[in-house]
Amino acid sequence: MGNYPLPTDKALSGVRVLDMTHVQAGPTSSQLLAWLGADVIKFEAPTGDITRQQLAHVVDGKRQESFYFKMLNANKRSITVNMKSKAGQEVFEQLIRKCDVIMDNFGPGVLTRLGYPDEKLQELNPGLVIASIKGFGSSGPYSDYKAYEPIAQAMGGSMSVTGDPNGPPTISGAFIGDSGTGVHLALGIVAAIYHRTHNGGKGQIVEAAMQDSVMNLCRVKFRDHLRLLGGTAELAEYGPPTLGLTYVPRALNDSGGGHIGNAIPCKPFGPNDYIYMVAQAPVVPVLLKEIGLEPDDERFAPAAARNKNQHEFWKYVSEYTKNYTKQEVTARFNELDIPCGPVLSTEEVVADPHVLHREMWTKIEGHPEGDYYTVGMPVKLSLGEVDKKYPSPGLGEHNEQITKDVCGFSEADFNRLKEAGAYTLPPKK
Known part of the structure; x- marks a missing residue:
């Protein structure tokens, strides 16, 4: 130099x-x-x-x-x-x-x-x-x-x-x-x-x-710690039950945010063939319609029901995404204003056009x-x-x-x- x-x-x-x-x-x-x-x-x-x-x-x-x-x-x-x-x-x-x-x-x-x-x-x-x-x-x-x-x-x-x-x-x-x-x-x-x-x-x-x-x-997790209020409240967006806990648990890919979220598999089902999506409340009816359900499905449309039944909810979403690649799902969901992004490997990140643009x-x-x-x-x-x-x-x-x-x-x-x-x-x- x-x-x-x-x-x-x-x-x-x-x-x-x-x-x-x-x-x-x-x-x-x-x-x-x-x-x-x-x-x-x-x-x-x-x-x-x-x-x-x-x-x-x-x-x-x-x-x-x-x-x-x-x-x-x-x-x-x-x-x-x-x-x-x-x-x-x-x-x-x-x-x-x-x-x-x-x-x-x-x-x-x-x-x-x-x-x-x-x-x-x-x-x-x-x-x-x-x-x-x-x-x-x-x-x-x-x-x-x-x-x-x-x-x-x-x-x-x-x-x-x-x-x-x-x-x-x-x-x-x-x-x-x-x-x-x-x-x-x-x-x-x-x-x-x-x-x-x-x-x-x-x-x-x-x-x-x-x-x-x-x-x-980890500020958001300490937010959730306060939400537990000494074990008297439930973290509804977490998959595992949290009622009675006095600490924030591990929860795999649960979003830990105001809306439930998860990593969903896509074809061809390699180690990083997933999207991460958030079921943001305002667009849930659009999402339900896209995956072949009624927009007002009582199991998933109301937030409380969706939180309670999220395991079943993600199964329906996975049935849809298994037919597409993560790039195809990402493109389609973003057209519908559904928050979603592909899980990118290091190899994919360093070649990503947006990353290169930035x-x-x-x-x-x-x-x-x-x-x-x-x-x-x-x-x-x-x-x-x-x-x-x-x-x-x-x-x-x-x-x-x-x-x-x-x-x-x-x-x-x-x-x-x-x-x-x-x-x-x-x-x-």
């Missing part, structure tokens, strides 16, 4: 982020900021972000850098710093002075043990926004617990409501703990920058916890190992997004550029720091 030009007219142009995060949650957040125009400096140990080699791709017997890393680190610059050397600390401290935001997702106390508690960072740069991702936050009974995606889902309520009521709890295929927390942190960072702009340039501490974020993304599967050109694809920017701005997505940086690719252009060191300083081991680990004895 080389010394790519930083945008000057984007939403976050002029904001410089020192990104010390690794793996998924933090890099998700910082990549969103980069795509909004921020100068994101990926600050790595000389060994690099672990995901550079995790789940590595092998082509013609050659091990390539992992897509895990490539897909989360576009439009960033990389500097490697040995924080255990005095020269490395000199570079780090100058970067702190020159950056607006520092991001980390270390375990509790890592920066403090290196000699940089929050107070020290704020002393170096009073306007600094210190943004962290933690599993369970920096305080509370679980603050020292380690967290991974499934653990965050388990402890945030998601697993308990996902899967078959007669089977074990199941994690979501969407990484709501990692990437979900990254999105929450990005919001917090942008809010802190806005606050600083309008409150005398004062920085602050921003924290996003994985358990908290999972809870927020630039949500986007080609990244110019990586030394070849072009690759990544998930695009989910937030669309009429003004302020970057015009081009650059590939993830090589490890330490921008050491010299960042040292000179950001830190303000001379070439002689760079050579001195390099010689003193600022960017590399000392040779093994």
Whole structure:
């Protein structure tokens, strides 16, 4: 990628982020900021972000850098710093002075043990926004617990409501703990920058916890928890009975919304040959007529009866859909204004014309190992997004550029720091 030009007219142009995060949650957040125009400096140990080699791709017997890393680190610059050397600390401290935001997702106390508690960072740069991702936050009974995606889902309520009521709890295929927390942190960072702009340039501490974020993304299920009212109410749109429960149950593909919904099979009956449809009350008479029943069928037309008889209702719908492909059913039902969509495999999603129109599967050109694809920017701005997505940086690719252009060191300083081991680990004895 080389010394790519930083945008000057984007939403976050002029904001410089020192990104010390690794793996998924933090890099998700910082990549969103980069795509909004921020100068994101990926600050790595000389060994690099672990995901550079995790789940590595092998082509013609050659091990390539992992897509895990490539897909989360576009439009960033990389500097490697040995924080255990005095020269490395000199570079780090100058970067702190020159950056607006520092991001980390270390375990509790890592920066403090290196000699940089929050107070020290704020002393170096009073306007600094210190943004962290933690599993369970920096305080509370679980603050020292380690967290991974499934653990965050388990402890945030998601697993308990996902899967078959007669089977074990199941994690979501969407990484709501990692990437979900990254999105929450990005919001917090942008809010802190806005606050600083309008409150005398004062920085602050921003924290996003994985358990908290999972809870927020499970908000509808906590709505249903309140609806149970201590076991005295029924969740009528759930297939399994809920009367008497004091917790929200797993309910397979029940919609959990104001109208019943389900995944319905279509021909040719492959693993993803389903539509998901919602029996929205105003269009139920139209749906009943389409599948060959009377629009005022007393078993299904009234909402209370439909909820009670939904198992039989879905059988009738399935008898109709079995004659068509999921695309045919989707097209027909949308003509009738019936909420419906096909279950798309990853293969189908990345080739879907609407997804491509929205630039949500986007080609990244110019990586030394070849072009690759990544998930695009989910937030669309009429003004302020970057015009081009650059590939993830090589490890330490921008050491010299960042040292000179950001830190303000001379070439002689760079050579001195390099010689003193600022960017590399000392040779093994």
